[in-house]
Amino acid sequence: MLGLERKNYILSELDLKKILKINEVAQVLKASPSTIRRDFEELANEGLADKIRGGIAKKNYETDVFRLEKGQSPKDSTAEIKRRLCHMVAQEIQDGQCVFVDGGTTFAYLMEFVQEKKIKIITHNTLLIEKLPPVKPEIILLGGNFSQEFCVNTGQITLEDMKRFQFDYALIGCEGMSLEENATYAADIHIVAPKQLAIERAATRFLILDETKINKRGFMKFATLDQFDKIFIDNGTQIKRIHADVVEFKGND
Numbered sequence: 001m002l003g004l005e006r007k008n009y010i011l012s013e014l015d016l017k018k019i020l021k022i023n024e025v026a027q028v029l030k031a032s033p034s035t036i037r038r039d040f041e042e043l044a045n046e047g048l049a050d051k052i053r054g055g056i057a058k059k060n061y062e063t064d065v066f067r068l069e070k071g072q073s074p075k076d077s078t079a080e081i082k083r084r085l086c087h088m089v090a091q092e093i094q095d096g097q098c099v100f101v102d103g104g105t106t107f108a109y110l111m112e113f114v115q116e117k118k119i120k121i122i123t124h125n126t127l128l129i130e131k132l133p134p135v136k137p138e139i140i141l142l143g144g145n146f147s148q149e150f151c152v153n154t155g156q157i158t159l160e161d162m163k164r165f166q167f168d169y170a171l172i173g174c175e176g177m178s179l180e181e182n183a184t185y186a187a188d189i190h191i192v193a194p195k196q197l198a199i200e201r202a203a204t205r206f207l208i209l210d211e212t213k214i215n216k217r218g219f220m221k222f223a224t225l226d227q228f229d230k231i232f233i234d235n236g237t238q239i240k241r242i243h244a245d246v247v248e249f250k251g252n253d
Helices: 003-017 022-029 033-045 078-090 105-109 156-162 189-201
Strands: 019-021 049-052 055-058 098-101 120-123 138-141 145-147 152-154 167-173 176-178 183-186 202-210 220-223 230-234 238-243 246-251
Touching: 003 019, 003 022, 003 033, 003 049, 003 055, 019 022, 022 033, 033 049, 033 055, 078 105, 078 202, 078 230, 105 167, 105 202, 152 156, 152 189, 156 189, 167 189, 183 189, 189 202, 189 220
Parallel strands: 098 120, 098 167, 120 138, 167 202, 202 230
Antiparallel strands: 019 055, 049 055, 145 152, 176 183, 183 220, 230 238, 238 246
């Protein structure tokens, strides 16, 4: 496919989805991530879209996970959805517990809701400490190879560091989930192993996602749904609970 054809496809998809990720577009167009990254950069330089971490956004569409534009309705913003998810999860965590926090922009808001809790947080997610206010939790940042695309540390060093800990909770994000296939998916092979190891070493495992990830496949399967004790999905702040083979929806006022 020619560069112009790729760019036209990207702009067309942005009109529908608002946000696109490099790996997703590369898979669909059967192009290398470096080629798609270059297309994204050219579109951003031409003023046709906004460049974001790991992807591209429709021009002037709010994507910054750390702020809301003036006049924007909070209930409709991506940021507010992520805040609600973190608020729901934080209510489960008690003083004295050790919590693994996965990569992903959703967890950038977690500190807002646990800053008064006396807990230990183990994470490879650098977004958690990027704009860190004074907080009570002790934060241990795992080492490893830094991924600029996903803002996490990965690799063997990360996994070896993780093996030193036992977690009361593992907070796990995903690129997509399928009820029919009983599967959760990650966007990249390099971020799969920390998710799987955290699930293995945690007493309680939570999956956290927004409703756009439901019935969406990703690059690589990393866990089954029944490996999680609870699944938190924002849809008017609903909590979705899975026990054995039973799926229930519980409203959260």
